[in-house]
Amino acid sequence: MVASGLGTAPVYPIAKALKEKGNHVISIQGAKNKDLLFWTERLGAVSDEHIITTDDGSAFRKGLVTQPLKELLENDAAEKKIGCIYAIGPAIMMKFCAETTRPFGIRTVASLNSVMIDGTGMCGGCRVKVGNVTKFTCVDGPEFDALAVDWDLVLARHKTYHEEEKCSLNRYQQSTEPEA
Ligand code: FES
Numbered sequence: 001m002v003a004s005g006l007g008t009a010p011v012y013p014i015a016k017a018l019k020e021k022g023n024h025v026i027s028i029q030g031a032k033n034k035d036l037l038f039w040t041e042r043l044g045a046v047s048d049e050h051i052i053t054t055d056d057g058s059a060f061r062k063g064l065v066t067q068p069l070k071e072l073l074e075n076d077a078a079e080k081k082i083g084c085i086y087a088i089g090p091a092i093m094m095k096f097c098a099e100t101t102r103p104f105g106i107r108t109v110a111s112l113n114s115v116m117i118d119g120t121g122m123c124g125g126c127r128v129k130v131g132n133v134t135k136f137t138c139v140d141g142p143e144f145d146a147l148a149v150d151w152d153l154v155l156a157r158h159k160t161y162h163e164e165e166k167c168s169l170n171r172y173q174q175s176t177e178p179e180a
Contacts, residue, residue, distance in 0.1 A: 001047070002065050002097050004089030008039050010111055011088050016046040024048045026082070028068050030089075034059035044082040065093065066100045073104045082106060087146060091115075091158055095151035102147055111147035112137045117156050126158070129153050 001018075003011035009030055019025045027047035031037040032055045044050040051068045052060035061068070068087070076082045085108045087097035094110040101108040117125035119138045126137035129150035133143065 001025060001043075002030075002069055002085060002087040002089070002093075003027065004030045004065050004093040005032070006089075007089030007093075007111075008043060010113065011086060012039060012043055012046070014086055015043060019046040019048075024081075026072060027051070028053070028065045028072075030054065030065035030093075031057065059104065064096075065089075066096050069097060070100050073101065073106065077104065081137065084109065085146075086111075090153045091151065094146060094149075095155070098146040098151065099148070108146040109143050110149060111142045111143040112149070112154060113143060115154060117141065125157075128157070 001009050001015045011027070011029075012041055014110055015027055025047045026049040027043050028051045029037070029040065030033075030053040033053055035058075037052065037054065037059065040052060053063050053065055053068065055064065062086055064106050073082065083106075085097065085101050085106055087094045087108060088111045088158070091112075091114070098108055098110065112126070112128055115126045115128065116138045117123050119126075121139040124136070126141075128135055128137055128141075128144070130140075130144045131148040132150075135144065137144075
């Protein structure tokens with residue numbers, strides 16, 4: 001299980017279910033800094049091994065989640081006991097998890113839930129390409145084979161409403177500013 005940022009929330013129930021089914025669960029959990037880490041105890045409780053990273057080194061191991069992921073896969077290369085990787089978090093993190101697991105030929109699943117808008121199959125905002133086939137994340141996913149996802153398209157789609165999101169954030173910040 002590789003969880004970064006808010007990805008910890010959707011990773012947790014999957015890790016819990018896998019653990020309850022008797023799997024050996026290894027979790028790698030990362031955040032930009034210690035203040036953005038959450039549910040460490042909760043995820044740790046359903047993991048046989050739990051590695052925590054922060055980008056800035058303000059808590060636990062300094063670095064990105066892909067570093068311990070690569071080490072685990074290298075250490076497992078002879079025995080091949082690791083059967084599947086779930087990676088959930090920012091699109092860029094999932095892309096690099098896929099690039100990390102690709103040389104090992106290991107099944108890797110990513111969740112593209114963050115590109116969804118209405119979640120009904122109507123707006124078309126969640127279109128992605130998986131294995132060169134167009135899929136709707138809300139109808140066909142949100143979990144897909146991370147090794148087949150066109151990550152550059154996912155990253156571009158995340159920027160579609162960048163200006164509107166900035167504008168919306170500015171308005172929100174102005175509305176919450178205390179009056180002079
Ligand atoms: S989120 Fe609108 S079609 Fe999928």
